[in-house]
Amino acid sequence: MSEARIPAQPSCADDFDPQSLPVAEALARIQQQVQPVSGCEQLNLRAALGRVLAADVLAPVDVPAYDNSAMDGYAVRSADLPAVGSVRLRLVGSAFAGQPWGGCLGAGEAVRIMTGALLPDGADSVVMQEHAARDGDSVSIGSGHRAGQNVRRVGEDLRCGSVVLAGGRRIAPFDVGVLASLGRGEVRVRRRVRVAFFSTGDELRSIGEPLEAGCVYDSNRYSLYGMLSRLGVDVLDFGVVRDCREALRETLREAAASADVVITSGGVSVGEADFVRDTLLALGRIHFWKIAMKPGRPLAFGHIDDALFFGLPGNPVAVVVTFFQFVQPALHRLMGMPEQAPLLLRARALAPMKKRPGRTEYQRGILQREADGQLGVRLSGAQGSGVLSSMSRANCFVVLAQASAEVAAGDWVDVQPFEGLY
Numbered sequence: 114m115s116e117a118r119i120p121a122q123p124s125c126a127d128d129f130d131p132q133s134l135p136v137a138e139a140l141a142r143i144q145q146q147v148q149p150v151s152g153c154e155q156l157n158l159r160a161a162l163g164r165v166l167a168a169d170v171l172a173p174v175d176v177p178a179y180d181n182s183a184m185d186g187y188a189v190r191s192a193d194l195p196a197v198g199s200v201r202l203r204l205v206g207s208a209f210a211g212q213p214w215g216g217c218l219g220a221g222e223a224v225r226i227m228t229g230a231l232l233p234d235g236a237d238s239v240v241m242q243e244h245a246a247r248d249g250d251s252v253s254i255g256s257g258h259r260a261g262q263n264v265r266r267v268g269e270d271l272r273c274g275s276v277v278l279a280g281g282r283r284i285a286p287f288d289v290g291v292l293a294s295l296g297r298g299e300v301r302v303r304r305r306v307r308v309a310f311f312s313t314g315d316e317l318r319s320i321g322e323p324l325e326a327g328c329v330y331d332s333n334r335y336s337l338y339g340m341l342s343r344l345g346v347d348v349l350d351f352g353v354v355r356d357c358r359e360a361l362r363e364t365l366r367e368a369a370a371s372a373d374v375v376i377t378s379g380g381v382s383v384g385e386a387d388f389v390r391d392t393l394l395a396l397g398r399i400h401f402w403k404i405a406m407k408p409g410r411p412l413a414f415g416h417i418d419d420a421l422f423f424g425l426p427g428n429p430v431a432v433v434v435t436f437f438q439f440v441q442p443a444l445h446r447l448m449g450m451p452e453q454a455p456l457l458l459r460a461r462a463l464a465p466m467k468k469r470p471g472r473t474e475y476q477r478g479i480l481q482r483e484a485d486g487q488l489g490v491r492l493s494g495a496q497g498s499g500v501l502s503s504m505s506r507a508n509c510f511v512v513l514a515q516a517s518a519e520v521a522a523g524d525w526v527d528v529q530p531f532e533g534l535y
């Protein structure tokens with residue numbers, strides 16, 4: 114990088130801006146300011162779906178609670194099973210799931226047993242009925258069996274006292290099933306995080322309003338609503354605020370008083386109607402950053418009283434990218450979840466990709482498995498920060514590292530699949 118190429122006031126159109134923060138550093142600075150919410154509530158299992166566990170859940174019992182059969186067949190003593198040839202065992206009873214056979218299996222005996230039934234005392238193995246021939250009160254079994262086969266051992270799934278679900282886990286559909294398998298009817302979860310948001314800009318019109326020359330429909334509030342709803346936070350939509358300092362100040366105050374986090378879009382750049390910066394400086398502790406990334410370069414972050422504040426750039430794709438890279442990790446932390454970097458896969462670029470050095474680029478891509486079995490990725494359309502349609506056509510971000518330059522067809526690139534990102 115030559116000094117001569119750094120302009121006095123670098124803009125987002127320049128390759129290098131020594132004042133802009135790398136993505137990882139901006140994220141680290143944000144996360145330093147975020148602590149998990151302290152409030153908790155006790156919820157029944159179904160209501161707890163998608164909520165974040167306040168503490169570890171320990172197994173109060175062994176699962177399974179007893180040795181039981183994994184197959185329909187015959188419970189036997191492995192000592193009776195032949196190494197060669199076959200053996201005929203006497204049938205002395207039947208065991209069903211929920212209806213155990215109460216006896217103790219002796220030498221030369223077998224019990225008819227169903228899947229899930231308690232393994233009788235004395236038995237240590239189950240022979241599938243397909244591998245046995247019943248003849249009245251006896252059953253004949255050949256060679257090739259293994260001691261302990263087809264038995265689900267007590268505690269083999271979960272040991273009494275072991276951690277089943279760790280505190281900070283967001284309760285997934287199958288977690289609800291796991292908790293039910295322990296007989297847990299309720300769990301303690303962190304309270305819901307409240308997020309207030311609004312859009313700024315005189316040019317914004319709401320759905321249903323006519324679109325005069327120079328105006329656009331407000332899409333950012335809808336993208337934000339969608340991304341926030343998937344996180345299971347409470348959303349408070351404060352609508353559109355005009356480019357007017359008083360209105361901005363009042364709405365910011367109200368939003369900060371009612372939420373843990375306030376998110377705005379627009380008005381954070383250098384234009385003459387970009388009032389977010391000044392208004393915020395008067396209200397709270399705010400950092401304005403240029404981040405070495407595209408889209409999403411200008412970003413305001415800080416506090417208004419106790420509420421966290423994110424001022425996202427107005428361009429619709431910049432909102433989506435900055436939300437996933439900065440706001441979502443911060444919300445996860447606030448919700449009480451452990452830090453987890455998004456899944457990154459390697460894929461082959463199927464076509465060249467333009468890239469400027471000096472900033473991390475998040476390009477919208479379509480990831481697919483190619484005929485040779487490898488992952489391939491191509492761009493989903495025009496990459497302008499206002500082109501939201503190529504966001505909808507994409508299924509991943511192609512993440513091009515700050516130092517990297519143009520990508521040639523066939524190069525390996527990093528991709529963040531949307532599945533798992535949101």
Ligand SMILES: Nc1nc2c(c(=O)[nH]1)N[C@H]1C(S)=C(S)[C@@H](COP(=O)(O)OP(=O)(O)OC[C@H]3O[C@@H](n4cnc5c(N)ncnc54)[C@H](O)[C@@H]3O)O[C@H]1N2
Pocket residue numbers: 123124125126312313314316317329330331332333334378379380381382383384387408409410411425426427428429431498499
């Ligand atoms: N001289 C410079 N101008 C700009 C630079 C720069 O470095 N030097 N950076 C550009 C980049 S990059 C971005 S990102 C934007 C960010 O600016 P703002 O946050 O102030 O955003 P606005 O100017 O308010 O809006 C930008 C663009 O997005 C449209 N928009 C805004 N809100 C919405 C919404 N809710 N729904 C749909 N579309 C929205 C708005 O109409 C503008 O077209 O600054 C660049 N300029």
Ligand code: MOO
Pocket residue numbers: 125406407408409410411426428431498499
């Ligand atoms: O950060 Mo602006 O990021 O490209 O639209």
